[in-house]
Amino acid sequence: MKFEIAKTCLYFHLDRNEIINHMNINPMIMDSIKSVLANSNNIVFLTGAGISEESGIPTFRGPAGLWKTYDPMKLASISGFYKNPKLVWEFYQDRQNLILNCQPNAGHFTIAKIEKLKNSNVLTQNIDGLHKKAGSKNIVELHGNILKAKCTNCNFVEDINKVIIKSLPPMCSLCDSVLRPDIVFFGEPLNQTTWKNAQDISTNCDIMFIIGTSLNVGPVNTLPFYAKENGAILVEVNPEPTVFNHIMDFSFRGKAGEILPTFLAYFNTK
Numbered sequence: 472m473k474f475e476i477a478k479t480c481l482y483f484h485l486d487r488n489e490i491i492n493h494m495n496i497n498p499m500i501m502d503s504i505k506s507v508l509a510n511s512n513n514i515v516f517l518t519g520a521g522i523s524e525e526s527g528i529p530t531f532r533g534p535a536g537l538w539k540t541y542d543p544m545k546l547a548s549i550s551g552f553y554k555n556p557k558l559v560w561e562f563y564q565d566r567q568n569l570i571l572n573c574q575p576n577a578g579h580f581t582i583a584k585i586e587k588l589k590n591s592n593v594l595t596q597n598i599d600g601l602h603k604k605a606g607s608k609n610i611v612e613l614h615g616n617i618l619k620a621k622c623t624n625c626n627f628v629e630d631i632n633k634v635i636i637k638s639l640p641p642m643c644s645l646c647d648s649v650l651r652p653d654i655v656f657f658g659e660p661l662n663q664t665t666w667k668n669a670q671d672i673s674t675n676c677d678i679m680f681i682i683g684t685s686l687n688v689g690p691v692n693t694l695p696f697y698a699k700e701n702g703a704i705l706v707e708v709n710p711e712p713t714v715f716n717h718i719m720d721f722s723f724r725g726k727a728g729e730i731l732p733t734f735l736a737y738f739n740t741k
């Protein structure tokens with residue numbers, strides 16, 4: 472699908488009220504994005520850690536990012552896991568406990584509301600399950616789910632709250648092998664069915680929102696290119712520029728929980 476708007480990169484370095492001011496100053500620009508939203512029939516939300524930041528879950532990179540304090544090679548890589556599964560489980564148990572007490576924010580809820588208005592899919596790198604908690608149904612969890620455990624040997628997969636943990640690492644109730652968090656570690660491929668699905672969804676969308684991801688991690692950071700090459704509009708929502716800033720059609724500089732509800736208003740006022 473083609474949109475009849477200029478594909479220029481626009482920057483709104485402002486908070487929600489100031490965006491509205493900006494809209495008053497330049498209604499043509501805001502009409503363009505409004506028209507993109509109103510005419511889109513196949514929407515993708517590609518999300519990363521930043522969308523859950525306002526729910527109290529730290530991001531990975533940036534000044535307050537997890538990888539400033541913790542070594543991802545020790546705690547989030549497949550080699551680190553086999554070297555010291557107990558240490559890795561301790562790290563993920565702390566994160567599980569945090570995540571279990573976190574709630575979706577306005578960003579997650581807006582995406583779930585848009586799914587009720589338009590055909591849309593969430594492709595998320597997040598392992599926190601907050602999109603589902605907010606009510607989204609069409610979700611592809613590209614990096615797995617921290618609230619599940621799976622066996623390193625057999626096909627056993629279970630919700631973490633149903634796993635009997637006597638000591639760390641927990642053991643499989645079927646084959647007595649070591650269990651691991653059901654996530655993708657660095658050094659591992661993505662599940663190939665999941666990845667193919669994400670590629671297809673990205674290729675077929677007419678608009679992709681890229682929200683709260685630094686786009687530093689592959690292969691997920693190639694998905695905007697699948698969309699762009701097939702004529703989709705790219706809309707970035709992030710307080711900071713990302714490494715692929717230059718390919719975006721619109722860049723909204725701000726927090727997901729503040730910017731995304733503004734888009735919902737455009738759908739509703741169509």
Ligand code: OAD
Pocket residue numbers: 518519520521522524525530531532533536543547596597614655656657682683684685686687688708709710711713725726727728
């Ligand atoms: P990063 O931590 O790399 O990036 C988070 C992005 O969110 C940054 O670009 C921030 O500017 C932005 N951000 C922060 N607060 C925000 C807010 N309130 N609203 C919108 N954006 C905000 O996280 P990811 O890109 O998701 O993988 O990281 C990708 C992968 O690297 C993760 O899935 C994880 C990590 O290591 C694994 O653990 C395998």
